[in-house]
Each structure stands twice: as C-alpha cells, then as structure tokens.
Amino acid sequence: MSTTSSYTPHRASTIEQIQIRNDVSYRLRRWPAQDRTGMRAPPLLLAHGWMDVSASFQRFVDTLSTAREVVAIDWRGFGGSMAPRPSDSYWFYDYYADLDAVIDHISPDAPIDLLGHSMGGNIAMIYAGTCPGRIQRLINVEGFGLARTSPSDAPGRLARWLSELKTPVSIRTFASVQEVAVHLMKRSPHMEEGFALWLAGEWAESKADGRWHVMADAVHKRVNPILYRCDEVLAAWENIQASVLWVEGDKPEQTPLSSERYSREEFEVRLDRIKTLKRLRINECGHMVHLEQPGKLARAVESFLGD
Numbered sequence: 273m274s275t276t277s278s279y280t281p282h283r284a285s286t287i288e289q290i291q292i293r294n295d296v297s298y299r300l301r302r303w304p305a306q307d308r309t310g311m312r313a314p315p316l317l318l319a320h321g322w323m324d325v326s327a328s329f330q331r332f333v334d335t336l337s338t339a340r341e342v343v344a345i346d347w348r349g350f351g352g353s354m355a356p357r358p359s360d361s362y363w364f365y366d367y368y369a370d371l372d373a374v375i376d377h378i379s380p381d382a383p384i385d386l387l388g389h390s391m392g393g394n395i396a397m398i399y400a401g402t403c404p405g406r407i408q409r410l411i412n413v414e415g416f417g418l419a420r421t422s423p424s425d426a427p428g429r430l431a432r433w434l435s436e437l438k439t440p441v442s443i444r445t446f447a448s449v450q451e452v453a454v455h456l457m458k459r460s461p462h463m464e465e466g467f468a469l470w471l472a473g474e475w476a477e478s479k480a481d482g483r484w485h486v487m488a489d490a491v492h493k494r495v496n497p498i499l500y501r502c503d504e505v506l507a508a509w510e511n512i513q514a515s516v517l518w519v520e521g522d523k524p525e526q527t528p529l530s531s532e533r534y535s536r537e538e539f540e541v542r543l544d545r546i547k548t549l550k551r552l553r554i555n556e557c558g559h560m561v562h563l564e565q566p567g568k569l570a571r572a573v574e575s576f577l578g579d
Contacts, residue, residue, distance in 0.1 A: 279470040282334040289352070292373050299352030300345055301326040306338035314384045314408055317375065318344035321390025323488055325351035327474035331467050332566040337574055343378055349489040359491055360437060367395045368402065375406055385577055387411040389562055401508030410514045411573055413561050414527065417542065419534035421499040433497035441493050446484040452476045462557050462564035506545050515548045517576045519569065523558035550576065
C-alpha cells in the first residue's frame with residue numbers, strides 16, 4: 273500500500289450504545305439531520321452485511337443529503353455490538369428482534385426507511401414482510417438470499433454444526449493497520465485507498481499482542497444448523513408493502529449467486545414476488561457496492577427516497 277493519507281469523514285457521526293432485550297449492548301452510529309428541510313423525512317436506517325461494520329457506510333453517508341437523520345447499526349457479534357457472554361451460534365431470529373428493537377428506539381411512532389446490504393438486506397426483507405407497517409421504503413443492496421434447502425439436508429447440517437462446536441474457531445489477525453487496509457481492498461478492489469485505510473481502523477482494533485484483530489466474533493464462521501426455508505422467506509417477500517429498490521453491482525463473478533446452487537434465473541423468479549419494485553445495476557463495482565461506488569449508490573437512494 274502507498275503512503276496515501278487516510279480519509280477524513282465529511283459528515284460527523286456520534287456513537288450511541290443501547291441495550292437490546294437485556295442481552296447485547298448495541299452500537300448505533302448516528303448522523304443527525306443538519307437542516308430543517310428534512311424535519312418531516314423519516315430516519316434512514318443502514319444495516320451492514322456479514323463481517324462488516326456500520327462505519328463502512330461513512331463514505332456513502334458523506335455524499336447523501338444532510339436533510340434527514342441517518343443511523344447505522346453494528347449487528348450483534350460485529351463491531352461494537354459484542355455479546356457479554358460467549359455464544360455457540362448466531363440466529364437470524366435474534367437479528368429480526370434486534371432490528372425491531374432498534375426501530376422502536378429511533379422511531380417508535382412512525383415508519384422508517386431501511387437500507388440493508390447483503391446479510392443486512394436479507395434481514396431487512398424478512399422484517400419488512402413481517403412488520404410491513406414499520407418500513408416506508410426499502411433498499412436492498414445485493415441481499416440475494418440463499419439457495420433453497422430440502423428437509424433431507426437437515427441431518428447433515430445438524431451433524432456438521434455439532435462437529436464444528438468441538439473445534440475452536442478464529443479469525444486471522446494482521447500485523448498493522450496498513451495490512452488490514454490491503455485485505456479490505458482485495459475484497460473491494462474499487463474502493464478508494466484512503467478510505468480503506470480509515471475503515472481499517474474501524475473494522476479492526478489493535479490489542480495487547482501487538483496485532484490487529486477484526487471486530488467480529490469468530491463464531492460467525494460456524495455453519496448454522498437451521499436450514500434456509502425458502503418458501504417462508506418468499507412468503508415474507510410477498511407481504512412487503514413498502515416500495516423496494518433492488519441494487520446490485522455489475523460484476524456477476526463477485527455476487528453470492530452460484531450456477532451450481534442458486535442460479536440467476538431462480539433469483540429473478542423470487543424478485544417477481546415483490547409488489548412494488550425498482551431495479552438498478554451500478555457499474556464498476558462488485559458485491560460491496562457501498563464501498564466501491566458510494567456516490568452512485570447515494571444518488572440512487574436519494575432519487576428513490578425522493579419519489
């Protein structure tokens with residue numbers, strides 16, 4: 273990595289920790305509205321993906337209008353939302369309940385706008401179909417969902433989980449913050465180098481051993497014993513009342529779709545279940561759209577929310 277200086281955020285945020293169901297102290301990163309024109313606009317809540325943190329949305333928020341409040345969460349087990357006690361696994365049902373509690377906190381009496389990336393997009397879709405009155409507009413960025421499973425997969429999946437419980441899990445560490453930034457840019461090759469260096473200091477932390485550790489519970493790497501019940505997922509998608517904007521990058525080789533397990537054709541059929549849908553493909557980016565093309569994503573979101 274070159275000596276490029278670190279990125280400086282243009283829009284300052286504050287950190288708030290709230291208690292979720294007496295279980296996890298949840299970290300919220302908040303960017304307040306900065307002018308009166310957005311006083312009636314609902315807050316925009318941002319939900320990151322697997323092995324990510326709320327800070328990854330900073331560059332995206334920097335290019336949004338300041339007329340509305342923006343809030344981003346660290347999901348439990350990531351960033352500043354670490355559980356006080358060790359866990360064997362993380363369950364999507366906890367994420368749904370966590371999201372519900374966060375919305376109660378930031379907008380108890382009115383619906384919000386919600387943007388989710390990848391895992392966060394999948395959670396957002398289920399929640400929006402489960403509690404349709406809480407979401408006004410929904411942006412799903414590369415939250416494709418997972419391959420359909422069969423009940424016959426259950427014994428093998430459970431056996432694998434039981435086996436993995438007997439083996440400690442870990443996440444690689446790094447010698448320096450610069451090495452962290454290089455790793456982030458391998459995952460998101462179109463990301464600005466300066467921002468990668470800034471994000472590295474938010475995504476990982478230096479510990480007593482002198483190495484940089486990812487701010488995530490290694491337990492996330494274990495397989496989940498609960499199957500992906502596609503029919504239940506699609507029932508939720510069909511029940512979404514909010515307008516939905518589907519956003520993806522133009523690098524299909526970097527998406528979670530796999531021709532062997534979950535094809536583009538099957539995904540297109542799933543999208544047909546959504547009542548009110550707009551679609552957008554953003555050029556020169558892969559799966560991490562908010563990191564690689566934050567300005568283009570911000571303009572698309574502004575246009576969608578303006579509608």
